[in-house]
Amino acid sequence: MGVLQLIVSGLANGCVYGLIAMGFVLIYKATEAVNFAQGDFMMLGAFICLGLTNPQFMDLPFWVSVPIAIAIMGAFGYALDLVVLRRMFGQSQIAIVILTIALGFVLRFFAGVMWGHEPISLASPIAGRDVRFGGVVLGLDEVMVIAVTIVLTLLLWLYFNRTKLGVAMQASSQNQLAAYYMGIPVKRVHSLIWALSGMVAAVAGILFASKGSIDPSIGLLGIKAFAAAVIGGFGSLPGALLGGIIVGLIEPFSGRYMPSGYSQIMPYLLLFLILIFRPHGILAQVHAKKV
Amino acid sequence: MTMTAHAPTAKPDAKVVLSIRNLESYYGPIMAIRGASLDVREGQIVTVLGANGAGKTTLLKTISGVMDPEKGQIFYEGQNIAGANPDRIVRLGMVHVPEGREVFPLLTVEENLRMGAFTRSDTAEIAADEKMVFSYFPILKERRAQAAGTLSGGQQQMLAIGRGLMARPKVMLLDEPSLGLSPLLVKEIFQIVRRLNKERGVTIMLVEQNAKVALEVADYGYVMELGRIVMADEADRLLQSKDVQEFYLGIQTEDAQRGQKRWKQKKTWR
Numbered sequence: 001m002g003v004l005q006l007i008v009s010g011l012a013n014g015c016v017y018g019l020i021a022m023g024f025v026l027i028y029k030a031t032e033a034v035n036f037a038q039g040d041f042m043m044l045g046a047f048i049c050l051g052l053t054n055p056q057f058m059d060l061p062f063w064v065s066v067p068i069a070i071a072i073m074g075a076f077g078y079a080l081d082l083v084v085l086r087r088m089f090g091q092s093q094i095a096i097v098i099l100t101i102a103l104g105f106v107l108r109f110f111a112g113v114m115w116g117h118e119p120i121s122l123a124s125p126i127a128g129r130d131v132r133f134g135g136v137v138l139g140l141d142e143v144m145v146i147a148v149t150i151v152l153t154l155l156l157w158l159y160f161n162r163t164k165l166g167v168a169m170q171a172s173s174q175n176q177l178a179a180y181y182m183g184i185p186v187k188r189v190h191s192l193i194w195a196l197s198g199m200v201a202a203v204a205g206i207l208f209a210s211k212g213s214i215d216p217s218i219g220l221l222g223i224k225a226f227a228a229a230v231i232g233g234f235g236s237l238p239g240a241l242l243g244g245i246i247v248g249l250i251e252p253f254s255g256r257y258m259p260s261g262y263s264q265i266m267p268y269l270l271l272f273l274i275l276i277f278r279p280h281g282i283l284a285q286v287h288a289k290k291v
Numbered sequence: 292m293t294m295t296a297h298a299p300t301a302k303p304d305a306k307v308v309l310s311i312r313n314l315e316s317y318y319g320p321i322m323a324i325r326g327a328s329l330d331v332r333e334g335q336i337v338t339v340l341g342a343n344g345a346g347k348t349t350l351l352k353t354i355s356g357v358m359d360p361e362k363g364q365i366f367y368e369g370q371n372i373a374g375a376n377p378d379r380i381v382r383l384g385m386v387h388v389p390e391g392r393e394v395f396p397l398l399t400v401e402e403n404l405r406m407g408a409f410t411r412s413d414t415a416e417i418a419a420d421e422k423m424v425f426s427y428f429p430i431l432k433e434r435r436a437q438a439a440g441t442l443s444g445g446q447q448q449m450l451a452i453g454r455g456l457m458a459r460p461k462v463m464l465l466d467e468p469s470l471g472l473s474p475l476l477v478k479e480i481f482q483i484v485r486r487l488n489k490e491r492g493v494t495i496m497l498v499e500q501n502a503k504v505a506l507e508v509a510d511y512g513y514v515m516e517l518g519r520i521v522m523a524d525e526a527d528r529l530l531q532s533k534d535v536q537e538f539y540l541g542i543q544t545e546d547a548q549r550g551q552k553r554w555k556q557k558k559t560w561r
Contacts, residue, residue, distance in 0.1 A: 164409070171395045171406045178393040180357050183381030183410040183458065 004136055006252045012142035012211065014248020015149035016042075019204035020225035021232065021240035022156070023197040029173040029235055030193040033085075033096040037104040038201060039222015045073045045202025046209040046218070047111050050122045057115075062125055070202045077198025081191040089187075104219060111216040119213035127210050145207045152203060153241060160237075169193060227271045233281025242283060246270070305332040307366075308494055309354070309385070309462055314363035314373075316346075316353045323349040325518035326363070331462065331496050336488050338497040338505040338526065340539055341515035347498040348390055350515070351464045354496075355387035356380045367462070382410045384461035390470055390498075392447040394454070396440030400431050403439045403450055407457030417457070423491075424453040427483055445476040452480070456487070462494045463487075469501045477501065481508050502539035506530045514539070 023038045035041075051057045052065030060068075080103075088096055121127065129140040160166040172179035172186045179186050208218065224247060232243025247267040255263035274281065309331040316324035323346040331337045341347050352358040354365055356377040365373040372380055377387075386407075395403050404424060408417045425432035428449040434442060439450055448468055455463055465484065469477040485508045487493050499505035506512055512529045514522035522529065529535045 164405070167398065167402050168406060168409055171398060171402075174395045174397050175393055177357070178389060178395060179406075180377045181355065181381075181387045181389055181393070182406050182454065183378040183386075184406070185376075185378050 002136075005138065006256065007249065008138050008142050008146070010249040010252045011245060012139075012145040012248070013251065014228075014245035015145050015241075016204050016208045016211075016244070017221070017225045017228045017247050018241035018244025019149060019152070019200055019207070020222055021229035021244045022237055023201045023204070024226060024229045025235060025237055025240045026193055026197040026200070030169060031085075031096075031190050033093055033100075034226075035100045035197070036097060036222070036226075037100040037107060037219075038197070039225060040104040040107040040219035041073065041077070041198055041201035042205040042208065042222065043111060043214070043216060043219035044076070044107050044205070045069055045198070046122065046205030046214050047115050047216070048072050049202070049206045050120060050209060050214065051115060054120070054123050062123065066206060069206065070199050073198040073202035074195040075198075077194035077196070078191045080198075081194040085194070086187060086191070104222075108216045108219060115216070117215055117217075119215045121213045122206070122209035124206075124210040139211075141210045145211065148203065148207060149241070152200070153237075156200075156237065165189075165192070224267055227267050231267075231271055231274045231281060233283040236281070236283045239281055239283030243281070246282075305334050307331065308333045308368060309496065310366040311350075311354070312364045312366070314350070314353060314365065315361045316349055316358060317361055318349050318358075322361075323518055324353065324360070327515070327518065327520050329513050329520055329523065331494060332511070333461075333494055334488070334492055335510040336485070336495045336497055336508055338499055338509035338512045339515055340499060340502045340505060340512060340529075340535075342500070344517075345515045346518040347515055348466055349518075351387060351466050351496070351498055354380075355385065355464055357387070378410060381458050381460075384459070385464065386455045386458040386460040386462075387464040388451050388455040388466060388468070390466035392444070392451050394439040394442070394447050394450050397438055399436050400439055400442070400450060401435045403454050404431075404457050407454035408459075410458060416459075420457055420459060424456050427456075427487065428453050445472050445480070448472060448476075448480060449483075452483070452487075456491075456493075460493060462496065465495055465497045467498060467500065469499060469504060477504055484508060502535065503530075506535075 020038055020042050023041065024035065027033060027035045049065050049069035052060045052068055053062050084099070085096065088099070126141050126144045130137050131140050131143055160170055168179070168184045169189055169192070171182070172184055172189050176186055208214065225244065228243035228247040229240045230243070231246060232239030232241070247270070250266045250270060251263045254266040307330045312328050314324050314327045315322065327346070327350060329339070339347050339350065349358065353360050356372070356375050356379070359374045363373065364371045367380070367383060367385060372383065395406060398406070404421055405417070408420065411417055430446055431450060431453055434446065439447065442450060452465070452468065468480050468484065472480065481504050484495060484497070488495050497505055497509060506526045506529055509526040512524060512526045513520050514529070514535065522532070522534065524532065
């Protein structure tokens with residue numbers, strides 16, 4: 001594999017990490033809670049799409065099941081906040097963190113019961129095909145992952161900066177009390193953020209499943225994405241994507257140029273270095289509150 | 292308690308737009324409002340004075356729906372809104388400009404203003420109101436694309452008031468606009484508050500520790516102590532009142548020298 005292919009496959013992996021990391025950051029910024037089930041959200045989104053598409057399950061066309069899977073995950077995120085997390089309003093963050101960790105176990109169990117623990121491939125039209133750019137052969141799946149991530153990031157940017165509700169989401173994450181004073185329904189905004197991060201997770205899951213087979217434990221990828229979010233700067237959406245891409249690129253390159261096994265620990269080594277030398281992350285978004 | 296009804300000089304017959312009856316509100320386990328009753332008439336500036344911890348801010352938070360009262364009623368234009376959600380109260384036309392600015396630090400000045408109009412959807416009118424806010428606060432127009440967190444304290448206070456105006460309120464609950472500002476800026480802010488009241492007809496309920504400036508702009512005033520209303524009168528009469536002069540304006544009177552006059556017992560530290 002040439003360096004270019006290495007870069008592209010690293011970028012593609014990195015985009016998936018980045019999308020999961022964005023889900024972490026969305027929820028953290030809005031509610032100051034960390035959703036450790038974010039990786040399992042991704043897994044669930046992938047399996048819902050797989051369950052709708054694959055011939056042995058519901059056998060719907062791929063392009064029909066993708067929006068359905070995204071919508072289901074959005075509804076799942078919204079309902080989770082509405083039914084469970086809103087009741088925990090005012091509890092300590094640790095309670096919410098433990099709840100999301102437990103939720104991850106439940107989702108993994110649920111997926112195992114529904115779809116089994118054996119790796120399955122998503123019957124995706126973009127899997128296993130090649131595209132040629134000049135003399136270079138690239139996997140269509142990897143090119144698509146990168147393209148979709150770029151489009152999704154652009155859409156999210158437009159949403160958060162150009163729509164009233166998007167700006168209101170930013171506003172309520174920056175100053176929740178002031179958002180209340182302005183008549184922004186903060187609780188509903190929180191639910192919508194959970195819905196949004198469920199939808200982003202579904203996209204990440206479908207992209208990931210298009211690149212290879214999945215089983216219920218792929219949600220543990222969330223740990224790597226969490227590291228990516230911290231590297232990029234927890235609290236910054238572009239930082240999350242950047243962190244994901246960095247982690248994604250480090251893996252194949254350290255796998256190629258370093259002794260075997262090192263590629264597995266490199267992201268965490270980088271995490272250590274970042275935490276020591278730049279504790280707020282690469283693209284830190286910190287504002288000290290003036291008193 | 293001197294709740295005797297002196298007819299206020301400014302708009303004496305204006306209808307009561309906000310009426311609070313026997314309000315009780317808790318701040319955690321502490322009873323911060325202990326049965327307060329007061330009236331705000333349409334078109335007036337009504338000030339609530341009091342020391343730190345008197346319950347002024349809790350009173351405003353309870354009115355604007357950020358906190359729920361334990362007991363009592365809040366009538367806004369005749370309907371009881373006690374315990375309603377803040378978004379409903381903003382829609383009804385009452386907006387709270389919080390103490391300590393509380394802008395959205397990473398949003399631009401213009402986005403902050405747009406958030407003030409969150410409950411509205413009349414796009415053309417919102418744009419017109421933004422122009423109106425810029426006419427009152429020209430500095431905000433200059434800084435419209437700047438992040439609000441980078442503004443000075445005075446500019447942030449102007450932004451907070453401007454953002455409140457964007458909700459097109461009939462009643463504005465203004466909490467300590469003088470907090471942390473230089474005397475010159477305080478003067479400027481209060482001039483604008485008075486102009487908003489005169490020109491836009493915004494009824495203003497003003498909570499202040501700076502009794503002098505507050506009473507100078509206000510039509511009517513209440514004095515709050517430990518969660519209760521202990522005095523109520525026209526602003527210029529309060530300004531002349533010996534008690535207010537002694538406790539809130541820092542003017543020494545004969546009684547004060549004898550150290551006798553307190554509504555509550557003098558604080559002891561031992």
